[in-house]
Every structure is written in structure tokens, then in C-alpha cells.
Amino acid sequence: MSQRRVLVVEDERTIAESVAARLRAEGFTVDLAHDGPTAVARAQALHPDLVVLDVMLPGFDGLEVCRRIQADRPVPVLMLTARDDETDLLVGLAVGADDYLTKPFSMRELVARVHALLRRMEKLAGAAVPAIIIGDLEINRAERRVRRSGVEAHLTPIEFDLLVHLASRPRTVLPRERLLAEVWGWADASGTRTVDSHIKALRRKLGADLIRTVHGVGYALEVPA
Template sequence: MQRILVVEDEPTIARAVADRLAAEGFAVEIAADGPSAVERARSYDPELIVLDVMLPGFDGLEVCRRVQAERPVPVLMLTARDDETDMLVGLGVGADDYITKPFSMRELAARVRAVLRRVERSAALPETMLRVGPLEIDHASRRVRRDGTEVHLTPTEFELLGCLARNRGTVLTRAVLLEQVWDWAGASGTRAVDTHVKALRRKLGSDLIRTVHGVGYSLEVRA
């Protein structure tokens, strides 16, 4: 059973989320504040974290930063407001997806499965090592190096880089990236794509991913 950690300080919501995910076949544990969430993520070693932004102790953004600093783990962020700033900041610190309260349990379960599928799909790729210019992308260990130095990427950042690398030199539209990386077929969440591209540029350098304005992005290595 895949393990999920639910981090939510509102007991009613936490129990409802945990019960639905347990009914979907997951093993679930709950944490109710920032410090206990970081400690539980360390000891429970979940495959995915459902993480509320507003928490006592310290908030979900800080939880995400601390957890991702130790190991890349998929994070589905819960936000109480339909606020683009919350979404962008959450994605910027390493969240893989976000959902706005109030949400349906059916949608939450679908988002959880979509995030986990992305990780499983990447692990199943036959090409274990991909080299593009100064980059080495190791799908077996899910590690990335630039010029021999390891770079820490979140699971979605890794998926996005892998998609661009496998199609290097080809401009991929945001819609294609949303479908192939996020499993959001027909979606219009272009901010999610743009924010993750910004994160990759910050970590890998600004010289590898080219923006084609009004179209999308391409991974290119200049001679």
C-alpha cells in the first residue's frame, strides 16, 4: 500500500481526507501542525504528502521547503483561497500540484493518483541515463547533474525536465506539457508550467530552456 501523509489542522477535514484516501486503498497518517509534519514525513517516509498551507507552528510552505530539502517527495498543496499567489508560491517551494478549498473528495483522490502516476511513469522509462549538453538525467535514481554537480529537483521538476530533454530541440506547447507532465489533458493551467520552468532555470541556469513567446518551451544546447 502506498503511504500518504495528510497534514491538516482542521480535524474534520483531516479525517474526511484520510478516510477517503484509505477507502481508495492507501495507507494514511495525519499530522496537525508544521513541526510534527516534518518529523512524521521523516519517520513515515510517505510516497505523497497532502499539505495544507495554513498550519500552526509553521506553515505548509515551510513544511514543503524542509521536507524537499531532505528528499524529493510529491506534495499536493491545499489552499483556503482561490489565490494565484498561494499557488505560485506553493509550486515555487516544491509542491507538485494544488487544490483549492472547498474541494470534492473525488477530485482530491484523482489529483493524488495523477501525481503518483507521474512518478511511476518516469521510473518505468527504459532510458535510464539521458545526457543533454552539460546535463545528466538518471531516471533510475531520479538524480540530475549539471557539469558533474548534483542538482536537487522536486518530482514534478524532474518530470518536466525529462519531458523537455526527451524532446530536445522541439518547442513543446504549454498544453502538451500539461498533458504529458501533469496529466491535465485539455487544461489551461499555464501558470503551473511557467512557474516550474522558472524553478528549473533557477536551479540549472538560464541558458538551457528557451521560451518561444506565445507558444511554449524548448530545451536547447547551444554549440
């Protein structure tokens, strides 16, 4: 992981330099961009392994940056937001962000999230796995494609991984903390709202009946018709 390249996109230069310095200390190659157009151009030219992306940027915002770089080449995106607003977070997830941090954040947590995202992508790249078919739900893990009743749904990488995790254990209630540990690779339960946001996105794309909430515990995938 020491040779991995990270693109940090942040218009506040003090924050950008602090994040870059910490990631370089962890062994990453780090490039910087301070506005939307430059971020897209550098992502297309440098092919980073991961992007740390602020939402509020000059030129155009981080949501548009995420949309454009994901359309060009899928890449894990850790989004930084100054507001803990659920609508903003859902929009970010919808355009291809894999994870998010709300400012102010600790450098230790940011580094942990970066490592967790990269570990997950490495694990997926090395896995040869069969398709999952449950009722009218078809999950092609080799091609990372999902169809329900023959209609394809376009999921972000983390949405796909979360769905696979639930579908591998249909009707089994999986606690939020376990999902965080096994899908995101987080060692603590500080991001349970992250799970909730991604579940809402899956329901919106695949149907509200597919995933059952067990209040105070977690989620289970129901067997569709």
C-alpha cells in the same frame, strides 16, 4: 494503489476529515496531522507514499514541513494553498512540492491529482533509462541528477521529470496541455499555470537561456553551448 499510504496535513479538522474520508473511500490508508511538528514526526515514522499538505499550519508552516520531510526522505507532495499567489507557489515548488491545489477545491480533482502523482512515481521507479547529454547540459536519469557546465542543480522530482520531457525532444515546441497530460498525467488543461511556474523554477536553477517560450503555444528546450 489501494495499499498506498497518504498523510493528510490540515489544521482545519473538517477539511482534513473530509479529505481523509474521500481518500479512504478510494482505498488509501490515511493518517492525519494538524500542525507542523506533528506532520514532520508522522512523515518520518510512517513513511507515507504521498503527502497532502496545507500551507498554513500552526507550529510551523507547510513550506517548512515540506522542506524537512523532503530532506529526510523524498516523497511526492500535493500542496494546498488558500491563495493563488505565484510567489507562494514558486516557494512551494522550490522546497519540494510536486503539485498544488488552490482552495476551495473539489474532492474529485484532489483525488485525480493524488492518483496522477502516484502513477507518475510508479512509472519512474520501473524505468531504466540512459543519460541525456545536450551541449553543456547533462541529465543522469538513473541517479536523477542534473549538471550544467559541470555544476549540479538540485531539482524537485517534478522539475526533473519536466526537464527530461523537454530534453528528450530538443528544439521541439511542446504545448502546455501536452506537458500536463504527459508529465503530470492530467486529462484536462485546467492547470496550465502549473507548467508556467515549474518552467520559471527550471530557468532560475539552470539558466534563462535553456528553455524558450513560444507564446500562445508552449515551451521548447534549446540546445545549449
